[in-house]
Structure formats: C-alpha cells, structure tokens
Amino acid sequence: MTALKARDVSGFLNQPDLKSGIILIYGPDAGRVRETTDQLQKHFQGKDADPMNLISLQYADLDNPDATIETEANTSSMFGGQRIVRVRGATNAAAPTLERLAAENVPAIILVEAGNLTPKDKLRKVLEQAKSARALPCFADDARSLDQLMREMFRENQVQIDNDALQALKDQLGNDRQITRSEVEKLILFAAHTKKVSLEDVMTLCGDxxxxxxxxxxxxxxxxxxxxxxxxxxxxxxxxxxxxxxxxxxxxxxxxxxxxxxxxxxxxxxxxxxxxxxxxxxxxxxxxxxxxxxxxxxxxxxxxxxxxxxxxxxxxxxxxxxxxxxxxxxxxxxxxxxxx
Known part of the structure; x- marks a missing residue:
C-alpha cells in the first residue's frame, strides 16, 4: 500500500521516496492541493529547472486525455533532465490510464491533482495500490495550522504583526490555505519598508x-x-x-x-x-x-x-x-x- 496518512505528508514533501512514477494529490481544500503540488514540482525540477521539461495539462480541456497523458509521460526530454507532467482536475475517468502507466514504470514524474476522493473512488484506489505511485491527502487546515502558517510567513519576511491585527486577520479569512497565503503575502508586500502590520492595515487591506x-x-x-x-x-x-x-x-x-x-x-x-x-x-x-x-x-x-x-x-x-x-x-x- 502506498497511501499516506495526512500526518505523513509533510515528511514526504521534505524527502519524496520516488524518483519517477505518479503522485496523486487530492482533497477538499483546492488551495492546499495546489500548494502541495507546487512544492513537489519545485522539488523535482531542481535548481536549474528547464521549462521545456514541464508539461501542464488541464484534464477537462483535453480532447483525448488518456492518449495525451500517456504520450507526454513516455516522451523523452529533448535536452536531458526529468520530464514532469502535471495534470490538474483529474477525475475517476483517468484511473485506467494512470493505473497502466504506474505498472509500466514510466521515467517521468506525473503529478495528478484531484478534488476530494473517498477510499472507494477508483482514481485513489488504483494509485494507492500501485508500487510506483503515492497518494497524498490534503485536508482543510484548522485554526492552529493556519495560525502557524501566518506566523511563519511573517517571521520569514521579518515583519512584525500586532496581536490584535493577527486575530482580525484570522477572523476574516476562511480555511483555504491558498487564500490565506495570498492575503498574508499582500500584507508583507505592504509592510516592505515599515516591517510592521497593524490592525488598521489588516482592516483596510483584507477586510470585507x-x-x-x-x-x-x-x-x-x-x-x-x-x-x-x-x-x-x-x-x-x-x-x-x-x-x-x-x-x-x-x-x-x-x-x-x-x-x-x-x-x-x-x-x-x-x-x-x-x-x-x-x-x-x-x-x-x-x-x-x-x-x-x-x-x-x-x-x-x-x-x-x-x-x-x-x-x-x-x-x-x-x-x-x-x-x-x-x-x-x-x-x-x-x-x-x-x-x-
């Protein structure tokens, strides 16, 4: 079995145990799914990323998604390096093709983004059972994890935020990680010179x-x-x-x-x-x-x-x-x- 528990995802992201194959990233929080896939893409691209080796596909927009994914996964890189195929919005219809590619041990890394999948969903089921695949659940953040995310972002950028401002920011944001990150980045950019964020700043820039x-x-x-x-x-x-x-x-x-x-x-x-x-x-x-x-x-x-x-x-x-x-x-x- 290659299904990861939610608590194991962070460790996998720090050190993926696959060099090729398929990684399914799924869950109800689209922002967190996207952010997790971004992190994996960055890891596999490495420092000297060749943009020609990244193929980004939107599953719903493909006329023949099965053939396209299979072709891209088996196409060799023109200038060396590993080919990365990123498939957004995958559904259970993609399961047969991905199951076949997992069995073939393709040289590419295939990053598959999907919505919330139950254990009975075929896409999740076949990739959890494949040796050359991993399935990463991305569940919605709770108040504690979002608080940690915001504090880390402000600290990394050496921006001080007042306690009442941080509380107001948490009250106004939902539990979508991508939205939270976007709003914090906006505040960090605003405070580029002062390095301080006040309650008034939050209410002005992020409030409804x-x-x-x-x-x-x-x-x-x-x-x-x-x-x-x-x-x-x-x-x-x-x-x-x-x-x-x-x-x-x-x-x-x-x-x-x-x-x-x-x-x-x-x-x-x-x-x-x-x-x-x-x-x-x-x-x-x-x-x-x-x-x-x-x-x-x-x-x-x-x-x-x-x-x-x-x-x-x-x-x-x-x-x-x-x-x-x-x-x-x-x-x-x-x-x-x-x-x-």
Missing amino acids: NAMLALDEIIDSAGTGHVQKLDQALSRAFDSGIHSSAILTRSLMHFTWLRAQRAKMEEGTSLDQLVNGARPPIHFSRKAKVQTQIRTWSSGNLATACTRIYDAIAQTRKNASLDIAHTRQALLAIATIAARH
Whole structure:
C-alpha cells in the first residue's frame, strides 16, 4: 500500500521516496492541493529547472486525455533532465490510464491533482495500490495550522504583526490555505519598508469593506453617535452600497438586539450573550454591542424595528427617495440611543 496518512505528508514533501512514477494529490481544500503540488514540482525540477521539461495539462480541456497523458509521460526530454507532467482536475475517468502507466514504470514524474476522493473512488484506489505511485491527502487546515502558517510567513519576511491585527486577520479569512497565503503575502508586500502590520492595515487591506461599512452604520446608530452615523452613511452611499442592504442589515441587528435584551432580563450575562452569538461578533465590536444590549429598552427596540420596517416600505414605494428614507430612519434611531 502506498497511501499516506495526512500526518505523513509533510515528511514526504521534505524527502519524496520516488524518483519517477505518479503522485496523486487530492482533497477538499483546492488551495492546499495546489500548494502541495507546487512544492513537489519545485522539488523535482531542481535548481536549474528547464521549462521545456514541464508539461501542464488541464484534464477537462483535453480532447483525448488518456492518449495525451500517456504520450507526454513516455516522451523523452529533448535536452536531458526529468520530464514532469502535471495534470490538474483529474477525475475517476483517468484511473485506467494512470493505473497502466504506474505498472509500466514510466521515467517521468506525473503529478495528478484531484478534488476530494473517498477510499472507494477508483482514481485513489488504483494509485494507492500501485508500487510506483503515492497518494497524498490534503485536508482543510484548522485554526492552529493556519495560525502557524501566518506566523511563519511573517517571521520569514521579518515583519512584525500586532496581536490584535493577527486575530482580525484570522477572523476574516476562511480555511483555504491558498487564500490565506495570498492575503498574508499582500500584507508583507505592504509592510516592505515599515516591517510592521497593524490592525488598521489588516482592516483596510483584507477586510470585507461592505460588511465593515454596514457594521459601522449599525453600531453608530445603536450607540447614539449621530454625527458618526451620518458620515458612515455618506461613505456607504458614495461607495455604492444600496439602501436596501443597509436597512436589511439594520433590521437584522435590532431584531437580534431585542432577543438578547429579553435574555438579559431573564438573567443571562452580557458576556454570555455576546460571546455566544452566531455568527461570532468580531472582537473589535463586542464592547459596542454589549453597550447596545444594556442601554436599549425592549420598548425602544420595538420602536427602532418599526422605524426600519416603515423605511423599507417607503423605499419600495418610491425608490428615488431610498437614500433619504434610510438616512431619516437611522438618524431617528441614533437620536433615541443618544437620549439614554
């Protein structure tokens, strides 16, 4: 058997035990599959890589994929060196050809990228059983491995990132390794001269700007900062955020506040309410949200929701006045908050 466990992949990448044959790289995380294949390609190309020896194929784009892969795998290098055939997006349909090539002990190294494969999938099954093949699983990163990846990248480039900035970056990124690497590389490039990354840098360069703008609007309204709300609304409208998105997000927020206020009155602590929120509340907003739950009464929250409902109805009746109705409703809500 030549199937590797996930824990063995790192060791194999550092020192592959094949000089030719087939390596299947598969898993649900496309970014990690691609990155792992890149690392293997770099290893087999060596320091003085000849680009003529690298053949890159997209399985779905080939008219006759079986014949093409077989031909490329058996073609000798024109100027010496090992031929590398990289096949992207392989499916179970490629299994018979790859099984045959594995049995023939071809001189080339064939790197096969695939999606998530179960033990019953033929592509994985035949290559796990072949002596001249290896099957490498690439499962999605967890929070710990992504944290390690980010810290290593910043350290290798001698860039210091503040703890709150690193936490914000982790909160905003998903678990795709390629996306994570791309965002960290962007920050490293940005900090090429200062060698420092702050929370503001992360929020500016990596944040979901539309979501950040909406959060600023609802928190300004909910905490009674009228002038700040007016400025946030102007920026949002100028950047193309539609009034319907603002009103919908505001209604969701104040409806949620009503539910949390009721729980608080029943004895649940503010920390429990905010820390248990789903989806999670970003740490930079937690104090503001706690303030809103504590200071808004159930009656005033009901009034706020009614104002938003009315604004939504008005914007549907007269779309040309949507900005005016949105601004009027939220400024009225901010005024209520400012009085308490």
